[in-house]
Amino acid sequence: MTSTRASEAAVPLAGRRTVPRVYRHLSAYLMLLPAVVLLVIFVIIPIGYGFYLSFHRWDGFNEPVFIGTRNYIRLIERDDIFLKAVSNTIIFAISVVLVKNLLGLFLALLVNQKIRGVIFFRTALFLPVTLSFVVIGLLWSWVYNPAFGLLNAGLELLGLDNLVRPWLSDPATALGAIITVDIWKWTGFHMVLFLAGLQAIPRDLYEVAIIDGANAWTRLRRITLPLLAPVTFISVLLSLNGAFVRNFELVFVMTDGGPNHTTEVVLTHLVTQAFRFGKLGYASAMGFALFLVVAVIAFTYIRIGRSGTYNF
Amino acid sequence: MIKRVFLCSLTFVLTLLAIGSVAAQDGFVLHVFGPTSLDNLGSMAPDDIQQQVEREVIDGFLMENPDVADVTWDAQGPIDGGVTRLLTAHLAGENMDVIGCAANPTNGAYVRRGVLRDITDDIAPWVDRFEPASLDAYTIGGRVYGIPVSPVSTSSFFYNVEVFSELGLAEPDSYADFIEVAGALDEAGYIPVLHQGKNVWMWPMWYFETAAQTMGDSIAKTVQNLRGEAKFTDAPDVEALARIGQFVDDGILDRDSLSVDWDGMRSAFASQQSAVYYGGTWELPWIEANVLDFEWGVFEFPQLADVPGTRGHGGGPDSGYCIYSGIDDEALPHAVAFLEYLSRPEIADKHLGIMEPLATSIKGVTVVESAIADDLRSNHFPNTARFLDWIWPTEINDAFQSAIQGIVGGTITAEEGMAAIQDVYDDLVFDGYSYDD
Numbered sequence: 001m002t003s004t005r006a007s008e009a010a011v012p013l014a015g016r017r018t019v020p021r022v023y024r025h026l027s028a029y030l031m032l033l034p035a036v037v038l039l040v041i042f043v044i045i046p047i048g049y050g051f052y053l054s055f056h057r058w059d060g061f062n063e064p065v066f067i068g069t070r071n072y073i074r075l076i077e078r079d080d081i082f083l084k085a086v087s088n089t090i091i092f093a094i095s096v097v098l099v100k101n102l103l104g105l106f107l108a109l110l111v112n113q114k115i116r117g118v119i120f121f122r123t124a125l126f127l128p129v130t131l132s133f134v135v136i137g138l139l140w141s142w143v144y145n146p147a148f149g150l151l152n153a154g155l156e157l158l159g160l161d162n163l164v165r166p167w168l169s170d171p172a173t174a175l176g177a178i179i180t181v182d183i184w185k186w187t188g189f190h191m192v193l194f195l196a197g198l199q200a201i202p203r204d205l206y207e208v209a210i211i212d213g214a215n216a217w218t219r220l221r222r223i224t225l226p227l228l229a230p231v232t233f234i235s236v237l238l239s240l241n242g243a244f245v246r247n248f249e250l251v252f253v254m255t256d257g258g259p260n261h262t263t264e265v266v267l268t269h270l271v272t273q274a275f276r277f278g279k280l281g282y283a284s285a286m287g288f289a290l291f292l293v294v295a296v297i298a299f300t301y302i303r304i305g306r307s308g309t310y311n312f
Numbered sequence: 313m314i315k316r317v318f319l320c321s322l323t324f325v326l327t328l329l330a331i332g333s334v335a336a337q338d339g340f341v342l343h344v345f346g347p348t349s350l351d352n353l354g355s356m357a358p359d360d361i362q363q364q365v366e367r368e369v370i371d372g373f374l375m376e377n378p379d380v381a382d383v384t385w386d387a388q389g390p391i392d393g394g395v396t397r398l399l400t401a402h403l404a405g406e407n408m409d410v411i412g413c414a415a416n417p418t419n420g421a422y423v424r425r426g427v428l429r430d431i432t433d434d435i436a437p438w439v440d441r442f443e444p445a446s447l448d449a450y451t452i453g454g455r456v457y458g459i460p461v462s463p464v465s466t467s468s469f470f471y472n473v474e475v476f477s478e479l480g481l482a483e484p485d486s487y488a489d490f491i492e493v494a495g496a497l498d499e500a501g502y503i504p505v506l507h508q509g510k511n512v513w514m515w516p517m518w519y520f521e522t523a524a525q526t527m528g529d530s531i532a533k534t535v536q537n538l539r540g541e542a543k544f545t546d547a548p549d550v551e552a553l554a555r556i557g558q559f560v561d562d563g564i565l566d567r568d569s570l571s572v573d574w575d576g577m578r579s580a581f582a583s584q585q586s587a588v589y590y591g592g593t594w595e596l597p598w599i600e601a602n603v604l605d606f607e608w609g610v611f612e613f614p615q616l617a618d619v620p621g622t623r624g625h626g627g628g629p630d631s632g633y634c635i636y637s638g639i640d641d642e643a644l645p646h647a648v649a650f651l652e653y654l655s656r657p658e659i660a661d662k663h664l665g666i667m668e669p670l671a672t673s674i675k676g677v678t679v680v681e682s683a684i685a686d687d688l689r690s691n692h693f694p695n696t697a698r699f700l701d702w703i704w705p706t707e708i709n710d711a712f713q714s715a716i717q718g719i720v721g722g723t724i725t726a727e728e729g730m731a732a733i734q735d736v737y738d739d740l741v742f743d744g745y746s747y748d749d
Contacts, residue, residue: 057743059425060399060402060403060425061399061402061425061426061427062425062426074739074742078739078742079739080732080735144571145571145576146568146571146572147568147572147576147580147585166567166568166570166571167571168571169509169510169567169568169570169571169721170570170721171721171723256512258512258570258714258717259570259714259717259718259720259721259723260714260715260717260718260721260723260724261714262723271396272710275395275396275399275400276395276396276706276710277706277707277710278395278399278421278425279743
């Protein structure tokens with residue numbers, strides 16, 4: 001068997017003019033340059049500046065004052081609301097990551113069947129993904145409204161009056177109500193990821209399994225889930241990241257962290273501290289603490305993924 | 313071909329005209345920045361009238377000040393986002409000369425963060441135009457940071473007179489009366505009192521009322537707390553918070569209020585689902601325009617039992633105008649001239665008069681005459697004290713909002729709520745806060 005690579009290897013090196021590696025890839029570097037410049041200006045420098053600010057007290061109007069690690073110490077020792085927000089963020093993250101992926105997989109299995117109207121079902125299930133958080137937040141605030149909301153009206157219609165409650169203002173249900181909306185919005189996205197994965201699995205594997213007498217559950221366990229592992233990895237990683245850093249809009253629109261901080265997440269607390277109380281340095285410290293948590297979780301997750309059966 | 317030449321020529325001419333019109337705007341432009349939509353002139357009036365009056369007032373100013381080519385007016389956003397909007401505008405370097413400054417954030421945040429110019433000397437020649445009590449709302453440490461340009465408000469319960477008559481109920485005077493009234497309303501299928509609790513910034517109004525009665529002089533006690541001479545966890549403070557919870561426990565205030573916004577509260581009242589709601593006199597223009605199917609009235613917050621104090625409703629001049637501390641030297645005389653123009657009684661009569669005020673921060677403005685207005689002026693105003701959230705720093709205000717939500721929702725005790733507020737205060741002190749600075 002011959003290959004181009006093998007032929008190239010056969011050419012004596014002495015006969016070649018050696019070009020420094022950087023010049024050989026000059027065009028690639030040049031093409032990357034605009035993106036890198038934008039990345040540095042709009043991402044790297046602000047992150048660096050944010051890190052610098054996290055060691056300062058700054059209200060946005062006056063000069064920043066260096067206070068060392070005081071912002072970080074305060075996060076842990078003095079800010080009960082931050083700890084509450086961390087706890088809520090973790091509850092939010094665990095719930096949405098689990099449910100969105102399980103439900104997404106379940107729906108993908110359903111809409112992967114050859115059934116009448118499957119395109120309609122796929123589109124309908126994906127539709128919430130296309131709506132903005134503000135629209136969804138307002139829409140669901142009306143659904144949950146205790147006076148004229150659809151949810152309570154539906155429960156009353158079904159004779160379940162004992163379940164009727166002010167969903168967003170009852171501390172026992174407020175966070176759960178928001179989590180439900182986030183799951184509703186994103187499940188369609190994860191369904192599409194899993195659907196793409198399912199459609200990439202060769203059909204003949206299933207045919208062989210059927211000939212061997214494997215039932216549906218065995219086929220799912222032995223063929224579908226193992227071959228979906230790369231997609232599952234990406235899907236979980238995306239939902240994990242989103243659960244920590246994309247929960248602001250929904251909470252802000254629906255409850256703004258209330259009642260009495262029962263739905264406060266780190267991002268709403270951060271924004272309040274930064275822009276309402278003018279504690280931009282403290283908010284920066286909070287942002288870096290969150291960054292650290294997300295980085296550790298993501299890194300650990302990726303390491304576990306790499307050490308498993310599948311390399312990603 | 314001829315068509316193309318014609319279209320190109322037309323485009324060229326239109327471009328020249330556009331450039332010409334921009335050039336014609338050459339001259340100084342005064343920028344008024346309103347952190348919220350309530351920072352428009354005559355904001356409580358219907359939109360079309362408000363815009364007409366605003367244009368009329370600005371045109372009058374421009375006529376008198378030929379050096380000023382235009383006045384831009386950018387006021388938008390919700391009330392509770394005002395501080396955020398001003399901060400982001402400042403950080404983004406937006407043009408701001410005059411700032412629409414509600415008394416609440418002016419006292420709670422703007423002055424403390426150095427956003428506003430000390431205008432004591434600038435307004436000295438015409439300072440007599442303002443009611444002294446109203447000017448006090450913009451005076452901090454003896455220096456004036458804004459001019460009050462606003463109707464003066466007080467707080468009140470608005471109620472459905474016809475429902476009360478049908479059920480044989482009188483306006484409740486004491487807390488015991490209120491419990492009886494609420495029971496009768498509930499039995500008749502009405503929500504006794506619905507509050508716009510989703511707007512968390514409205515909750516402290518209940519605290520102003522209870523604190524006035526449990527503390528006696530709630531303003532003096534608040535200042536003591538903020539100076540560190542007393543604590544928010546003292547018995548009268550805790551009692552004031554506990555009394556709000558009692559309104560819910562005794563069936564007067566509906567717990568669902570936590571999910572009700574301004575529109576929801578008003579529509580429940582207008583559609584006769586709720587018989588009573590609590591608010592400020594800023595409700596009057598809306599209620600007069602929209603509640604046409606039944607007679608409505610007002611009554612004061614009830615006198616609580618076993619408390620040292622008497623009624624004290626929150627009130628004052630809600631909004632005003634300030635000058636941005638970063639204003640440049642060229643803009644300053646125009647900004648001062650604009651404030652002077654807005655506060656002339658004959659001009660204020662235009663932009664405040666359209667809101668049909670009970671009283672105003674500027675002397676000589678026409679006030680509304682009606683039986684309700686007389687009732688409010690003679691009975692409610694004498695019992696009105698400055699809103700406490702004009703004294704609290706923003707952080708304390710937010711802590712109160714959360715604590716009251718917790719009390720109304722039944723998730724915390726009054727002791728826990730006030731301890732959380734004291735923690736916020738301690739944290740402020742830790743950060744260098746001092747009331748007298």
